[in-house]
Amino acid sequence: DVKVTQSSRYLVKRTGEKVFLECVQDMDHENMFWYRQDPGLGLRLIYFSYDVKMKEKGDIPEGYSVSREKKERFSLILESASTNQTSMYLCASSLGGSGNQPQHFGDGTRLSIL
Amino acid sequence: SQELEQSPQSLIVQEGKNLTINCTSSKTLYGLYWYKQKYGEGLIFLMMLQKGGEEKSHEKITAKLDEKKQQSSLHITASQPSHAGIYLCGAWSSYKLIFGSGTRLLVRP
Numbered sequence: 001d002v003k004v005t006q007s008s009r010y011l012v013k014r015t016g017e018k019v020f021l022e023c024v025q026d027m028d029h030e031n032m033f034w035y036r037q038d039p040g041l042g043l044r045l046i047y048f049s050y051d052v053k054m055k056e057k058g059d060i061p062e063g064y065s066v067s068r069e070k071k072e073r074f075s076l077i078l079e080s081a082s083t084n085q086t087s088m089y090l091c092a093s094s095l096g097g098s099g100n101q102p103q104h105f106g107d108g109t110r111l112s113i114l
Numbered sequence: 115s116q117e118l119e120q121s122p123q124s125l126i127v128q129e130g131k132n133l134t135i136n137c138t139s140s141k142t143l144y145g146l147y148w149y150k151q152k153y154g155e156g157l158i159f160l161m162m163l164q165k166g167g168e169e170k171s172h173e174k175i176t177a178k179l180d181e182k183k184q185q186s187s188l189h190i191t192a193s194q195p196s197h198a199g200i201y202l203c204g205a206w207s208s209y210k211l212i213f214g215s216g217t218r219l220l221v222r223p
Contacts, residue, residue: 004156033211043202043213058210090156100145100164103204103211105156 002027006091006106014114019078021109023091030096032074033103034058034066036087043090049074050096081113116141116207120214128222132191135217137203139184146186147204148177151216157202160188193221 007022025032033048035058045058047066055066063085067075074093078085088110092103117140127133137146145164149157161170166181174191190197200216 006156042215045210048210056209088154092157100162100206102147102159102162104159105149107156108154110154 002029002093002104004091004093004104004106006089006109008109009107010110010112012112012114013078013081015081015083017078017081019081019111019113021076021078021089021091021111023074023076023093023106024072025074025093025104026072027093027095027104028071029093029104030071031094031101031103032068033092033094034064034074034076035090035092036060037090037108038087046076083113085111086113087111116205116212118203118205118212118214120201120203120217122217123215124218124220126220126222127193129194130192132189133193133219134190135188135201135219137186137188137214139205141184141207143179143181143184143186143205145206146177146179147211148175148186148188149202149204149213151200151202153199190219193219195221195223197221 003026005024034046035043049068065077090108091106094103095101119138121136148160151157163179169178176189179186198221202216203214
């Protein structure tokens with residue numbers, strides 16, 4: 001089975017802090033994704049990566065950055081956390097190649113910015 | 115841009131009853147994914163449909179893809195409390211996977 005592991009289930013940080021969310025997958029997937037999920041807005045894509053050291057902006061990249069130094073690890077960074085970044089963050093991975101591969105998700109990190 | 119609309123938005127059924135959830139796309143579907151999410155958790159991949167007319171089953175859950183109608187349906191037979199959660203459909207649109215807003219299912223014992 002595919003395993004996508006997010007480092008924290010719950011996280012509380014303060015405004016202005018630099019926040020790191022870590023995601024690791026164990027299936028040698030090329031593609032990795034970061035989403036946030038908010039009531040009424042659904043899932044929104046923040047950033048994604050098709051390969052090591054590659055990154056692409058999604059729909060809402062402002063205030064975020066990412067790092068992919070190793071194939072299995074994709075980190076989401078909140079440069080200076082703000083209260084409007086309080087949300088559920090979901091990491092996903094999928095095989096590369098055509099766009100028909102399903103994405104597999106981690107358990108999510110519920111982040112609160114105070 | 116492509117959008118996925120799910121219906122109903124929420125559903126409460128008695129245990130043992132059958133139910134159907136629909137996902138309608140604003141554009142041609144080239145593949146459709148179904149996921150289940152329990153409250154506060156991640157999405158669990160259920161199944162993927164790639165061809166018109168395709169039908170797949172996983173335990174008591176069956177999904178079909180009707181390309182002409184740009185629609186997919188998910189049917190649960192003899193529902194159980196373990197089926198409760200949010201069901202989301204997803205489809206590829208350009209470079210990314212888009213999702214419907216979800217159908218919240220509650221199964222009363």
